[in-house]
Amino acid sequence: MKNIRIIPRLDIKGPNVVKPVNTEALRVMGKPQEMAQRYYQDGADELLYLDIVASLYQRSIDFDLLKSVVENIFIPVTVGGGIRSVQDIDNILRCGADKVAINTYAVHNPQFLKEAVERFGSQCIVLFVEVKHQSNGFNEVYTDGGREHTGKDALEWIKEALALGVGEILLTSIDRDGTRKGYDLDFIKQVNAVAQVPVVVHGGAGSFESLEAAVTQGHADALAISSILHYKETTIRDIKKYLAAHHINVRLD
Amino acid sequence: MSSKKTIAIVDYGVGNLGSLIKAFKQSAAGLDVDVILTEESTIIQQAHGLVLPGQGAFKTGMGGLHKRGLVDIIQQKAREDVPMLGICLGPQLFFTESEEFGLTGGLNILPGRVVHFPPLAEHEKVPHMGWNAITPAVEGQWQNSIFETIPPGASMYFVHSYIMVPGNKEHIFATTQYGGHTFCSVVRKGNIYGCQFHPEKSGPTGLRIIKSYIDSLM
Numbered sequence: 001m002k003n004i005r006i007i008p009r010l011d012i013k014g015p016n017v018v019k020p021v022n023t024e025a026l027r028v029m030g031k032p033q034e035m036a037q038r039y040y041q042d043g044a045d046e047l048l049y050l051d052i053v054a055s056l057y058q059r060s061i062d063f064d065l066l067k068s069v070v071e072n073i074f075i076p077v078t079v080g081g082g083i084r085s086v087q088d089i090d091n092i093l094r095c096g097a098d099k100v101a102i103n104t105y106a107v108h109n110p111q112f113l114k115e116a117v118e119r120f121g122s123q124c125i126v127l128f129v130e131v132k133h134q135s136n137g138f139n140e141v142y143t144d145g146g147r148e149h150t151g152k153d154a155l156e157w158i159k160e161a162l163a164l165g166v167g168e169i170l171l172t173s174i175d176r177d178g179t180r181k182g183y184d185l186d187f188i189k190q191v192n193a194v195a196q197v198p199v200v201v202h203g204g205a206g207s208f209e210s211l212e213a214a215v216t217q218g219h220a221d222a223l224a225i226s227s228i229l230h231y232k233e234t235t236i237r238d239i240k241k242y243l244a245a246h247h248i249n250v251r252l253d
Numbered sequence: 254m255s256s257k258k259t260i261a262i263v264d265y266g267v268g269n270l271g272s273l274i275k276a277f278k279q280s281a282a283g284l285d286v287d288v289i290l291t292e293e294s295t296i297i298q299q300a301h302g303l304v305l306p307g308q309g310a311f312k313t314g315m316g317g318l319h320k321r322g323l324v325d326i327i328q329q330k331a332r333e334d335v336p337m338l339g340i341c342l343g344p345q346l347f348f349t350e351s352e353e354f355g356l357t358g359g360l361n362i363l364p365g366r367v368v369h370f371p372p373l374a375e376h377e378k379v380p381h382m383g384w385n386a387i388t389p390a391v392e393g394q395w396q397n398s399i400f401e402t403i404p405p406g407a408s409m410y411f412v413h414s415y416i417m418v419p420g421n422k423e424h425i426f427a428t429t430q431y432g433g434h435t436f437c438s439v440v441r442k443g444n445i446y447g448c449q450f451h452p453e454k455s456g457p458t459g460l461r462i463i464k465s466y467i468d469s470l471m
Contacts, residue, residue, distance in 0.1 A: 002377060002431070003384045003408065040456070045384055045410075074276055076410060076454045093269040098454060121309045123380060123412045124269065167380065198382050219376055221383070251384040251408040253458060 003249045004215050005045040005222035006236050008229050009202060010035060012051045012081070015065060019230055020052065020146070020178060029230040032069045039229065042236040045251055046076045048170070048200075048224050049097070050128075052145040054082025055104040063095055070096040078170070080128050084112075086119050093120070101128035101170050104143040106161065107150055113164040122167030122197075129154055131187065132174040139187060146174045154187075159194055169199045170224065176204030178227055183210060188218035200224050208234075208242040215248050258286045258470050261300035263327070265292060265317035267342065268308030276453035277304070280464045284471060292321050302470045303330055305447075307342030311351040311367060311415070314342050315359060324360065331362040336444040338466050344440055344447020345417055353415055363442060364420030373432025384408040387427040387438050387450070394426060399446060399465035400439070407458045409438070409450035417449060444469075 010017045010032050017029040029035070036047055049069065051061040061081045070077050079092045080101030089100050100120075106113050106127065116125045130142045131154045141152040158169060171191055173184040183204045192199055201214055202224035214220045228234050240250040262277065264270065270290060277288045289296060297303065305327070307314050318324050331337065331347075339347055348359045351367035359367070370379050386406045389395050395403065411429070416436040419425055426446070427439035440447040446466070452459035 002381075005383050070272075071275070072279070074272075074279075074454060074460055075456055076451075077272075094271050096271045096275045098269065098272055120269070123308065123382065168382070196378055197380075198378060221378070253404065253407055 002221070003045075003251050004220070004243065005200070006043075006239055006250065007046045007048050007200060007222055007224045008039040008044050008236065009048040009050065009224045009226040011226065012049060012061075012065070013053050017230065018052070019227060032065070035230070036069050036073055039236060040073045040075060043240060043251070044075060044236055046078065046222070047073060048101070049077060049079045050101065051081025056144045056147060058082070060088055061092070063091055066092065066097065067095045078126055080126075086115065089116060089120060089124075093124070099124050099126050099168070101126040103128040103130060107141060107143050107152065107157070110160060110164060113161055113166055117165035117167075122165050125166050126168040126170050127158065127161040127166040128170045128172070129158060130172045130174055133184070133187070142174055146177075155190055155194065158191055162195060162197065167197050169195055169197060171199060171201050173203035177202070179204055180206030180227060182206055183214040183218060183220070185213060185218045188214060188220055192219045198222060202226070208239065211239060212243060212246050212248065215243070258301040259296070259299065260286060260288045260302040260304060260467065260470065261297045262288065262290045262304040262306060263292070263297060263323065264290050265307070265314065265321055265323060267314050267317055268306065270306055273304075273306050273340070273453045276460060276463055277467070280460060281467050284467065286467060286470065292323070294322055294326055297323060297326055297330075300335075302336045302338070302466070303327065305337065305339040305343035305346065307340070307346070308412075309342060311342065311345055311353040311359070312357045314346050315357060318346070318360075327360055328362060331360070331445060334443045334445070336466065336470055337446065339447035340453070341413060341449065341451060344449065345415060347440065347445070347447055348417060349420070351415065362445065363424055363440060365424070366418050366420070367415050368418055369415055370432070371434055373434070377432035380412055380414045381431050382412045383410070385411055385429050385431060385450075387429055390425040390428050390437075398426075398441065399462060399469055400426070402461055402465065403458060409448070409452065409455040409459055411438075411450045413449060417447070
């Protein structure tokens, strides 16, 4: 069985890592350079770096900040936030990142995904999907850091993006984000049933059992984690030890 | 001998080299060595070491080398056993040919073929993306090599859909298991090494391979 990847997620606003609760209220968690280095030393398999306001303000991410964060990190780094052009992607990769996560602009211009895949390869282009579960059972795609609803059905959108060639899916549950209530297993299962590419899940990581369930029941390929790491409730090493003890393969060296 | 050495990272138009350059610069810090990203044949001709990176399709990769007139130079450097490090698509190009998008000829530095992953066990996906263990193909094989300090079974970061099938089994320097198959994850012939994974994205252990490669030139 493959190794399940543990991916700390840094939500960036200004010079800080912040933590949204249900993507609304924000709390400053620390400096991204220090937190990224701490997670790298702690055995992170990748790093997820998301500028959560770039899209909303229609601006590009701060490249100097990104460069300073990834400078001494030698694991794959995925960057998202405000990506609207091939030039934006090129600039991000030149900073030393490896993949880009695209949400808002792709929702409004799906063909951009195809253009990006043709230019940079599938392995570089991650579809970032923020989902809110409506009371009538509708799984709706949200954009602009979880602020704007789109009327799009998340599963249909994922199928469309897969056909355009994206190489990975980053799935965030807006309802679960920051709640520690566990991942949304039903929806993760539905996505995995249609995705032939890796699925990274985020939103709701709480107990060790909830992490285990995302893999054993949801078949997630990777777990993106923020709150429980940022608040130092646990460490990446302890998470991996727990998963390994429960017969889930992880990288321990 | 303390003359300055140069390492040419061959830029033939495929893929993102940002993180590779970052890793080489960090690993070369404090040493009397220049790391140059270049597509210039004259610089590559004079380099003490060559790095052949690359992502994407085999055909595009070979096309990029042909377009820049670099095929003969790399083949000549290989005949001279100049230290070479191929990464990801790079070492695939070392081989005779690839099945990707129709049969395409490679650099033919190593006999063999590049083929798609065979059908895999359930829940295993292609591309093979993520961390996986590398093990010497023969016990003790890594002694006196740039892998000498790497513990057998160390995890490295992979992203690929095609695998190397060397025609000469002696060129298999490490293997990795995925989806019920064992494939060749490192090739070696003399001073020529090729890693299917990305050492530059494989944490401190991956960086040790790059550092050992640079040290082997000094």
